[in-house]
Amino acid sequence: MEAVQQNQQLSPLKRFYQAQRTMNRMWHAMRYARLNLLELNGRQFVSRRDRAEAHELIRSTRALYLEAQDEFFASHKALMDIIFR
Numbered sequence: 001m002e003a004v005q006q007n008q009q010l011s012p013l014k015r016f017y018q019a020q021r022t023m024n025r026m027w028h029a030m031r032y033a034r035l036n037l038l039e040l041n042g043r044q045f046v047s048r049r050d051r052a053e054a055h056e057l058i059r060s061t062r063a064l065y066l067e068a069q070d071e072f073f074a075s076h077k078a079l080m081d082i083i084f085r
Helices: 002-007 012-042 048-083
Strands: none
16 A cells, blocks of 8 residues: 555654554445445345445455554554653
C-alpha cells in the first residue's frame, strides 16, 4: 500500500495519527461491505455474481484493514519507544 510507504517519511506522531485514521477508514469500509452483503441476503433474487462480488469486497477490505492495523501498531510502538526512552 503506497500510503504505508508515505507514512514512513512522516514524524512518529503524524505517522501514528495517519495510521489511526487509515485503520478507522478501513474498518468503516469493511462494515459497509458487510452491510451490503446483509442487504443482498434480504433480497429474494440475487445473482451468484453479485454475492461473489460482495464476498470479495469484504475479503479485500479486511486485508486492507489488517495491513492498516499492522501499520498502526508499528507506529504506536515507535512512538512509545520515543516517549519512554
